[in-house]
Amino acid sequence: MALAALLLLLLLAAAPARPRPPPALPWPQAADARQEAAVRELLRRLLGPRAAAAFGVSVNRSLAAGGPDTYRLSSPPGAAERVRVSGSSGVAAAAGIYRYLRELCGCHVSWSGAQLRLPDPLPAVPGVISATSPNRFRYYQNVCTHSYSYVWWDWPRWEREIDWMALNGINLALAFTGQEAVWQRVYLSLGLNQSEIDEYFTGPAFLAWNRMGNLHTWAGPLPLSWNLKQLYLQYRILERMRSLGMIPVLPAFAGHVPRGLLRVFPRINVTQLGSWGSFDCTYSCTYLLDPGDPMFQVIGTLFLKELIREFGTDHIYSADTFNEMRPRSSDPAYLAGVSGAVFRSMTGGDPDAVWLMQGWLFQNQPDFWRPAQVRALLGGVPLGRMVVLDLFAESDPIYQRTESFYGQPFIWCMLQNFGGNHGLFGAVESINRGPFDARRFPNSTLVGTGLTPEGIEQNDMIFELMNELGWSQGPLDLHRWVADYAERRYGAKNAKAAGAWQLLLRSVYNCSGLCINHNHSPLVHRPSLRIATEVWYNQSDVYEAWRLLLAAAGELGASPTFLYDLVDVTRQAAQQLVTDYYLEIRQSFQNQTLPQLLTAGGVLIYDLLPELDSLLASHRGFLLGRWLEQAHAVATSDKEVELYDWNARNQLTLWGPNGNILDYANKQLGGLVLDYYRVRWSLFVSALVESLLSGTPFRQEQFNQAVFQVERGFIYNGKRYPSQPAGDTLEIAKKIFLKYYPHAVRRSRPEAA
Secondary structure: OOHHHHHHHHHHHHOOOOOOOOOOOOOOOOOHHHHHHHHHHHHHHHHOHHHHOOEEEEEOHHHHOOOOOEEEEEOOOOOOOOEEEEEOOHHHHHHHHHHHHHHOOOOEEEOOEEEOOOOOOOOOOOOEEEEEOOOOEEEEOOOOHHHHOOOOOOHHHHHHHHHHHHHOOOOEEEOOOOHHHHHHHHHHHOOOOHHHHHHHOOOHHHHHHHHOOOOOOOOOOOOHHHHHHHHHHHHHHHHHHHHOOOEEEEEOOOOEEOOHHHHHOOOOOEEEOOOOOOOOOOOOOOEEEOOOOHHHHHHHHHHHHHHHHHHOOOOEEEOOOOOOOOOOOOOHHHHHHHHHHHHHHHHHHOOOOEEEEEOHHHHHOOOOOOHHHHHHHHHOOOOOOEEEEEOOOOOOOOHHHOHHHHOOOEEEEEOOOOOOOOOOOOEHHHHHHHHHHHHHOOOOOEEEEEEOOOOOOOOHHHHHHHHHHOOOOOOOOHHHHHHHHHHHHHOOOOHHHHHHHHHHHHOOOEOOOOOOOOOOOHHHOOOOOOOOOOOOOOHHHHHHHHHHHHHOHHHHOOOHHHHHHHHHHHHHHHHHHHHHHHHHHHHHHHOOOHHHHHHHHHHHHHHHHHHHHHHHHOOHHHEHHHHHHHHHHHOOOHHHHHHHHHHHHHHHOOOOOOOOOOOOOOOOOEOHHHHHHHHHHHHHHHHHHHHHHHOOOOOHHHHHHHHHHHHHHHHHOOOOOOOOOOOOHHHHHHHHHHHHHHHHHHHHOHHHO
16 A cells, blocks of 8 residues: 555544434345346245246335344245245245244254255145244354354355355354455555565364464465465355345454554553463464554554445444453453444445454453453444344353343354364253343343354254244243244154253253363363263253164164254263263273273274274264365365364364363264374273283373373374265164163163163
8 A cells, every 4th residue: 555545534433423213224225136046046946947836935124114124934825836925035034934844844954954844735825824034133153153164165065054044043243254365455555565564364174263363373374275265265155145135244444453463553552461272472472453553554554444435335344353352451441442433444345334243252251251351342333233143142141241242242142062072061941031031131232142152063953943933022932932843944744853852951952050062071172081971951851862763763763854863862962971071081090990990992983982982983073084075175275185184183182282172172973083082091990900010100190291191193194084974874873872871871870770
């Protein structure tokens, strides 16, 4: 950028334009006809051209009458189409279609598969079925999801996801892909050189925490080819989201800057924030511009204008300045100054800007974010120009202790999981009543419900339930709902499968209180003698659900979604069994009974974990090789293949260079269980045996040093893992059941022994 242009921006920043009065929350900009066409294309992708022709689609924004989305379903006599759906937006129409498919056709669409056996002919709609969402927004995504789940996606996978979003009525979603290409231009225009930019960006699997100011440099540098491919991917994502009537949320400047900026502008006022996630300042301790420094507005406005020039805008932007980072001062004036500066940099690029902020910081550091501090940060932005995501409301809602975010609109969100861990989990009672309690809260500013998982492609049931609640006027009958869910998921009514889901509903899916779905099973954590093993549910319910699903396999075994669930429930049962054997190992060591230690350790290492790995390797939804193959497919050179492979493996295991956030993003995948978790447990049992034989104490620190070499070895082993399943899932699940179910029953029900 020419110096004169930079000076002009500095002058503009010194006297920023006053933002406009609070606008109404943004609505889709695509014309009704464009949204209609997009919904018809979705139908063709989902059902094929012949079935899609049976649906008449119309989009008419006046149906909403200025309020939340509405859809109507009907079958007018004599009409050419069997089903007519009209919606106030493309998303509303798509949600109406999915309701028809669910309730009248018994169909199901999820991450783990679709069950789309349509009746022939299609059933007529009885009368008129209509629904109006109780809130303006149904939101989707966590900033972390872009690293834990989306990082290696290509367009076909994004296309399926956007279709799923539309069918589930989601109308507000992050669109963060490709932003590093824009930042690259901005930093170059400000005078940084390429090496300084490379030093700032993290590798692809860790970009979420670079975007939130937690990390720099780690797992990089980010190849320029990555930026280019992501830029073009973002064009397609935005075009599709907008065409369906969604509002994409673009990124904005939160105040974090590369170290190289200090060389170009040595007099800027910056604060170096503290370390994050056990990283030292080699990879954390980000620089934060002071809100009063003129460069804050220069950078923020410059970035947003460049972003809008590239992608257009729907006027909602996301920025997180203090995500898991402690501000340098608790002075309310300072905090209001920071949020005010972020917002002014948005309105400098878009006078109609609305700031969407994750409310996680208030949960993460409640000792800092007292009422005065929360009020100051939120009050630095005009009322109505910020929407706060109550990110973890199903377990720890913030709106209740902040007087409904002191007047700022908020979205009640279900976080559900951390790190995208595998593990059956949900808080059904909480999500079934929580949004409705929030709406009735005194002076409520609720404007929506949302899904904010750190990772996806697991626990389909809980997400489908939450999406349906986004269109419901009150709580659902959960027992009836889950029975209907099982029937449409498998395409048949089966008493045993229905019974299994009732057991899962009352146990693993009914966590109450402060429930954090971060899988702490001994299976997926570095072995020690002090692993906590408590769970919130009756484990015998999972074992009985396992038995019932296997009993239903004769009728349902051809269903892809049934096989996925059979693997998942068997995996959960095996995870519980690992805990049993861990407790036997620990007790045997403490009692110095070597034969029992050898027996329990031998079963775990040489049978149970290999059997679990074999089961996971038989299903495409649980393959390490698919995760790695997706990473390799993004690469444009052998060097990039190595970088992306290393990023993908590291995220699942060590996370940081020294195991800084060890096993946080743990997954139970075929290949990972055998070559990573099993090897660690083998080393642990060997160390305990050696301790008993030699009469020397077991030293955890010494073991940690040894096992760290094993963990690093997995990341660098270069082994190729299958990306296609192998083996008969049903037969493997039966084998594990016959071998271990008697033990499971004895351990979970001592009276049955």
